[in-house]
Amino acid sequence: MSNPQGVAVVTGASSGIGATYADRLAAQGYDLLLVARRADRLAELAARLSAQYGVQVETLVLDLANASDLARLEARLHAEPVAVLINNAGVGALGPTAATGADAQEALIRLNIVALTRLSLAALAGFGTSGEGALVNIASVLAYGPSAGGASYSGSKAYVLNFTRSLQQEYADSRIRIQAVLPGPIRTEFFKAQGLPDSIFPDTAYISADALVDAALAGLAKGEQITVPTLVSPALWDDIEGKRLAFLGEVTGGRVAERYLQT
Template sequence: MSSIIPGRAVVTGASSGIGAVYADRLATRGHALLIVARRGDRLDALAARLRAQYGADVTTLVADLETSAGLAEVEAAVGNGQLSILVNNAGAGGLGSLAAVSADALERTIKLNIVALTRLSHAALARFREQGAGTLVNIASVMALAPSPSGAVYSGSKAYVLNFTRSLAFEYADTAVRVQAVMPGPIRTEFFTSQGLSDSIFPDSSFISADQLVDAALAGLDAGETVTIPSLENLATWDTIETARKAFMAEIGSGAVASRYRVG
């Protein structure tokens, strides 16, 4: 990302937390911005600050990606004109036992975390193919690898984001289109409090700030990473997971039923 592809950078969920920091950092890198969120007052405040602080070219779009109309509006904006980077940051937690969460709430989480991210990725990649270059960043979560009794839909949706994004990275590996999955652990944002939960679900020592996350994610992008896990110190741990995954895929192609399932 040392050179700027002509066009806007689009950041969803930009009114606070990770999205707001991405908008700030991309503005410092010289990108024009389209920032998207539901809370217009916060978007306007962020846009005013970025213009005053960096002289940034910032446009705001108030939209709810959980609704068909809101998603269609953002999808059209992503597909209209030159696009340098899309950061699919908007997401919902939907935390709690499945029995304690309404089916409608679960569907809203799926619409935001999976449907909106997929459609916006599709629109962005269409633009990138026409342009010959571009960058797609999808915010997944370490919960993609952590099935949870209090986060079945959240964990499942982030597993989708991880596999979806990695698959796209393989598809576009031989092109000038960059694809990155970012996997945050616990971050000091409004993520928990917005759902009526306490940050104490994790120990204090396990949190990093949104600023630290985004700076690490951009460093990973600059380094050419497809998957960036900002709080993972020992990269060999990820390599072990990848080695086991490849061994698993090789072994299941044996063409034979495992001995433990054979009768007689």
């Protein structure tokens, strides 16, 4: 691939948010490397995008929760630096932990945390060669919402948010753009894949994958580091950030709270 625009990699690209990112990036002129587990869906999407936008589209059928599959993509990113990485692949393992079991939670951690971390670092190493690039990590509003039916999922998304924000601080003086996107409920196959109905949230809570991705890309173009497409009031985010900084300031004050010193 020799497109001067560069190559954009999208994981979890076979449907939903990932497929929409693939469409929008192809429309912007990027050649694509699309990664997912479903070969038929990837092939259909690749054929459509190539015909519609005249870009080159390569597909890799990989399960990124599998260590050898992950290593294959990671090695590719090191060997052939790209312009954009959309870390979208993820799983929910939703339901009571006693019912979903430890194996499902471990598989979630391998995909939502380990794969995202290793691919982020591989992409950043490549960005360092050119001095620029864009890393987009898909978190969730549940990063701020502990859930009795999504303990590992909400925990993993809190990791994604803090990991991404820490990278933003580390690369603050570079031309590398790093964005965390926090979706709320989206009309995709996500809940169906967990064996859950969409009615887990009211109809009014959902937006489409198209609306989410268009808002996220608009946020990226504006230079946003954190994009929450359904957050109507920016002042609420300012309040959260103000409280977070106040909390960190107080807990590094070097003294134990009086309530713990009472006898």
